[in-house]
Amino acid sequence: MTTQEERIDIFEGFRKGMHYFLSSYQLPEGTKHRKSSIAHRLALCLSAEFPSYFVDIDTNGADIIVWDGEDDIKLALFWSEQYMTEKEKGKALDFHKAKDPGLTLGFTMLPDRPWLLVYRFESEYVEYLHIDKESFADEVLRQRFLEDKDEGQLRLLLRKKRDRKVTG
Numbered sequence: 001m002t003t004q005e006e007r008i009d010i011f012e013g014f015r016k017g018m019h020y021f022l023s024s025y026q027l028p029e030g031t032k033h034r035k036s037s038i039a040h041r042l043a044l045c046l047s048a049e050f051p052s053y054f055v056d057i058d059t060n061g062a063d064i065i066v067w068d069g070e071d072d073i074k075l076a077l078f079w080s081e082q083y084m085t086e087k088e089k090g091k092a093l094d095f096h097k098a099k100d101p102g103l104t105l106g107f108t109m110l111p112d113r114p115w116l117l118v119y120r121f122e123s124e125y126v127e128y129l130h131i132d133k134e135s136f137a138d139e140v141l142r143q144r145f146l147e148d149k150d151e152g153q154l155r156l157l158l159r160k161k162r163d164r165k166v167t168g
Helices: 004-024 035-047 086-099
Strands: 054-059 062-067 073-080 103-108 115-121 125-132 138-145
Touching: 004 035, 004 073, 004 103, 035 054, 035 062, 035 073, 073 086, 086 103, 086 115
Parallel strands: 073 103
Antiparallel strands: 054 062, 062 073, 103 115, 115 125, 125 138
């Protein structure tokens, strides 16, 4: 069982690896890339953050895993070039429940957005986060409990504008 402190360290390793990836590899926009070639580049960037573990692609059903080569999976990653579909999220959640990794994340690297959308899978809920591509600050958008029906669109917590009172 992974402690909360270990999960924070694993998430920080993910953030640092993604920062290195985004600052080192410029993907030409408008061109398709093989998912495995991008996963390989990501794995190389993540391996520097997890020197005591193996970082493998397309293993055990995950796109990338950080593990000891046996049963101890520290990080499982699932990613998509666009928003993750319900089927992709289901696959990540099933993996999380079956393999019990320290941390299971899904993410999208939308080229026209200044942030990464990250999905953190837990046994009871999915948490949605934004990670700014420049500062790498993260912001929790919402949590969706699994028993709740997903309406497909995130409800962002935006401040409501107040109507100005007209005096006269």
